[in-house]
Amino acid sequence: QNISKTKKSAKLEHPSLILTKSGVEKIKANLGSVPLFDRTLATVQAEVDAEILNGIEVPIPKDFSGGYTHERHKKNFLIIQKAGVLYQILDDEKYAKYVKDMLFQYAKIYPTLPVHPQTRSYARGKLFWQCLNDSNWLVYTSQAYDCVYNYLTEKERNYLEKDLFRPFAKFISVDNPQFYNRVHNHSTWGNVAVGMIALVMDDSKLLETALHGLKKDNIDPNAKDNDGGFIKKKGQKVGFLANLEEPFSPDGYYTEGPYYQRYAMYPFLVFAEALQNVKPELKIFEYKNGVLLKSINTLLNLTDTEGNFFPLNDGQKGMSYFSRELVSAVDIGYYYGGNQTDLLSIAKDQGEVLLDDTGLAVAIGIRDGLETPFVKKSINLTDGKNGDEGGVAILRAPGSKEDLTLVMKYSAHGLSHGHFDKLSFSYYEGGHEVLQDYGMSRYVNIQQKGGGNYLKENTTWAKQTIAHNTVIQNETSHFKGDFETGSSYHSEKYLFDVSNPKVQVISATESNAYPGTTLHRTQAIIKQDGFENPYLLDIVKINSETENQYDLPFYYFGQIMSTNFKYNVPEVLKPLGSKNGYQHLWNTGEGKSDSGNAKLSWFNKERFYTVTSVVSNEDELIFTRIGAKDPDFNLRNDPGFMIRKKNTKDTYFVNLVESHGHYDPVVEIATNAFSSVKNLKIAYSDEAYVAIQIETNSNDNLFLFSLKDSSNTSKHQIKIDNKTYEWIGAYKLTEINK
Amino acid sequence: QNISKTKKSAKLEHPSLILTKSGVEKIKANLGSVPLFDRTLATVQAEVDAEILNGIEVPIPKDFSGGYTHERHKKNFLIIQKAGVLYQILDDEKYAKYVKDMLFQYAKIYPTLPVHPQTRSYARGKLFWQCLNDSNWLVYTSQAYDCVYNYLTEKERNYLEKDLFRPFAKFISVDNPQFYNRVHNHSTWGNVAVGMIALVMDDSKLLETALHGLKKDNIDPNAKDNDGGFIKKKGQKVGFLANLEEPFSPDGYYTEGPYYQRYAMYPFLVFAEALQNVKPELKIFEYKNGVLLKSINTLLNLTDTEGNFFPLNDGQKGMSYFSRELVSAVDIGYYYGGNQTDLLSIAKDQGEVLLDDTGLAVAIGIRDGLETPFVKKSINLTDGKNGDEGGVAILRAPGSKEDLTLVMKYSAHGLSHGHFDKLSFSYYEGGHEVLQDYGMSRYVNIQQKGGGNYLKENTTWAKQTIAHNTVIQNETSHFKGDFETGSSYHSEKYLFDVSNPKVQVISATESNAYPGTTLHRTQAIIKQDGFENPYLLDIVKINSETENQYDLPFYYFGQIMSTNFKYNVPEVLKPLGSKNGYQHLWNTGEGKSDSGNAKLSWFNKERFYTVTSVVSNEDELIFTRIGAKDPDFNLRNDPGFMIRKKNTKDTYFVNLVESHGHYDPVVEIATNAFSSVKNLKIAYSDEAYVAIQIETNSNDNLFLFSLKDSSNTSKHQIKIDNKTYEWIGAYKLTEINK
Ligand SMILES: [Ca+2]
């Protein structure tokens, strides 16, 4: 489709962005008969009525996020959007008047408003400390303006457009090209802000700027943003469509990760909805094979069983599909994506809907009992514009109590919010983290903590490789922690195979993080007799041209129960290292094992967990706790366990992670409190194959794996202890021939 | 009443202990019409049927708690009791046969069974490592025997009594007087075990032994149990009635604390129920002014809003009124205590009932909608046989989200499970701990952790004064940590006044913990304008004959948000001290404040908290984390904050603890994230009075307190800044005269 062929609409109706004239009529006709819609309406009305009572406050901007002026302006745009919608649905002029009065107050101050006094941002806003938040404001306010458009006189509209909306749109675009003209969630917000107001004002030139960016920008090709991300690559396309084209993979994975995907979903989808309403000929929902609708399903799959997003890259834990952005996404996805009934069960869980045509459809679907469960399956999500820049694999398997979920990351860097965490993973049981990704070091909008912005520990700890459950060579982060280098590479998928629900496998390689060293990590979720739950088998094969130190940490939660090896705890705690994140780890104990296995059991949330690792008697077994060199107590003091191999070229890390048993302090009975693994060993290894032996008290199994040929039709054969093992396809789990 | 005047029953009916013939008939008549009873019955039947399918296992005893033989024998006595009940209710002989078969297996091994191979206990059992668990077995098994009594032939009964029950009862009593003949929860279990089997066998001599103990015991007066508790004081009464008489205060507070009260409730109440059924002339429920029934209400009041017991003394956190002992207690309390309808709401919450006359009555009450809310009020619970040995005060006040609850402990020592924690407190918001009592250092029945028994850190840390939110002098625990000394004293109530719901006060003194030093702690929960929630005002007045160091720690949870003072974090962590618990604390930072106030804010469970303390610029402000010198990782690594005053004779600690605001990671908006206290100071102090000034941005108040006269009619007058303040009664909260 040719996006530039947009027709000038005859005479634009209002509202037309997220509400339409016919939609409003349908809503009015259904009032009182669609419980979830009615309930949401009542809640929103109560909230807006309280604000109207409180009176309008439009303070002169001064504070960072978390501070009064920031939070007030944020509340204003959220409320004004709702007031606009209420005016349309309830026909009560007090809501229109509230919108008008507030817009007039903004129009009064805007022309003389200087740039925001806080200087931290690479693109300072006027109402807020960064253009990003100013753009948020305009995205919401445009909707309010659309709703009261016909309530205002032409003179009033002219005044608002001249003194507020046009200069506002100019400021976040022409005046801040380094913010507006790039591929980044910031720019998406900027583009959509301009695009939304362009649609209301029916200004096709401005809309063009939203869709395709500014023609000229003079951005310094070396300029970086606050997070160290490059502003713009040479020749890069910009504008809304480029922001839709590039960061989304064909699978709908957004390269910055789910936390920012969630954040970006709102502008993407609300603008898509508006474009679909005003410019249906653009067929925006079909763009890039329907990537926008696909991305909603992808995002819902990037959550644990409680709906919390996996905190990949910079992600604040606790953000979930209960956020307002996901309410929008689910409703819009249902309405424009062919009424997928499993979305209704998410919407029902969310307990609220959009007060527009899409929310009404969802609420009617729920009222009529159409919902089906949203089943999260094992899934592989490619990364990169063309889906060829690695990816994220999620393996899920039902356990005795809750689902076990592996999240394995072998993606591209993820723009400026990326972490140096090639081949890292996190592991969940239901909504609990078994082995965590630290997430980001930031308390979003909590003023006491650095104004609610990124803390320095996000760079010195959270982004560093040692903060992740992956291999660190020579105490140096992947790509030496260099953003530019890291952004040039991605890991490669070797195998993703979930065809057998009892043996689900993801395998990927990374050969650029440490030049001269290749990492090949294979992780399998295996359901096997003798184990209460599926277990995680984790095999990291390392080949290097040089001798190195390799560390593999596991960040668990809870209380250590037992080890099968001796260790010593120090009299004083010292940091484990001096840089690359190691300076933040206290060394809380060290041991060695001469049994061939290191076993650590811990207890958390009424359950027992054990990691069993193949180790040599030279391997150092190190206990850690996060929190050293943390002068502002910014870090969480979480524990970790690390296996360290020194002076090694080629080697393996082989680990098996079990969830087992239960202990409820009310009943005080511990069941299945011990690991089922009697012995774990590498039974065979050469260049092409590895075989892991998993011995329990009741059986003895081999996991056979082809390292060089991932085809599912190739035949393989190896000999172990003079027994021959044959298999077809990359892997096989089999009993030992006796 | 004269307990020894028990009549020999004509011919004892069976069942007669917890089930009665008429009760069984009533149950049968109601089957299918009382939902909660039917549901419980179905659950129990499914459980017992599964065990019958599994087959009987009576292994030779070998393991500690958490190990197979221990857990199997424990499961056996729980299941056999249920099987007996099912036989009575369902008239299905398979249940009687199961009971009979299992009893026969026990009777077969018992005569030749040696004492348990594990040697840790001061009173080793035969089936279990301690007589305590053997007694548990007999308490439950007696009930099973009662239920199948008439199913068995006289010959079978004779065999079981001769080879199993009589030698079993003799072993835990005559053969182990150090276990049986004392006042302690252990002995209660022993007495009840013997009493229950005596009732089934209709053996009044044995019953006499249960009620009044052994006549002779030859216990060494210096002998101690595993916890360091003395076995027996000279001249002490023993047996069930003495165990009822002594540890319960007239308010029904059990001196060992709620965790052990819960544990002891089962034998107390099940035996009382059986005595009431078989020997109603004893009027056991009227004993000591009905203390048994009173104690049920007391115990329910010793819980947070989610029903978890406050972990005073040795208490494992998470134990709650959902435990089976409390199901019994609530049902028995309802049935024998005059059908208190608020107990029904607890029973409904518990979701199960006893399968006996009491449970049926409760289930019928719930079916008929009779329940009323169980309202926990502010309450003062005296400790000591006569209620004159201090106590525990609980102050509760509704907050903006959940109740705020203060638990202040000024009790006697609490026998061998007591902690050295005079005038300590813990603080809750709903079911969350704001300032914690550490509880015990033990993982009950988790074998990996020291066989599930008390860990050495229970002595070196959990019992020590520094593990509590109270004053420690010269880094030495109260009573120098000596159990015998500590057991000789108790704190004294000065004032408990909750007549004004806006200013609730508990005040108590302690003059024996540190000879030559008097501690007087006053805590008030105050609801005041300018604060979102009620706050806790905490005033500790110290008078000493000598110069000392005083430490006052606060054990919070969560992440530090901010301080109003500068501090430094060390490059290496060192323990704060070398003994009395200090060896377990890492010193994680130190600061001083020259503003007169030290303010620490933290974030936990989506809420903000701030403690504001009056400090001099000499006071050391120390951050800590538990976990030093912990070679087996037995301790939880919880944070703390401590105020230290050095070289001081008389002084005050004055603190104000606020809960404020909210932050939800889904919404990412922080509300009321800052403390409302602008300044806190001691506006006046002399020997008789103290006045604390609490200044906020909107008001300025004084808390006036009389330290020497707690009468509520006395008149007081002091002058502050040439203004005169007059009040009646011990305290007054008033605005500053301006
Ligand atoms: Ca990360």
Ligand SMILES: [Ca+2]
């Ligand atoms: Ca304690």
Ligand SMILES: [Ca+2]
């Ligand atoms: Ca709780």
Ligand SMILES: [Mg+2]
């Ligand atoms: Mg950024």
Ligand SMILES: [Mg+2]
């Ligand atoms: Mg969760």
Ligand SMILES: [Mg+2]
């Ligand atoms: Mg004991």
Ligand SMILES: [Mg+2]
């Ligand atoms: Mg709980």
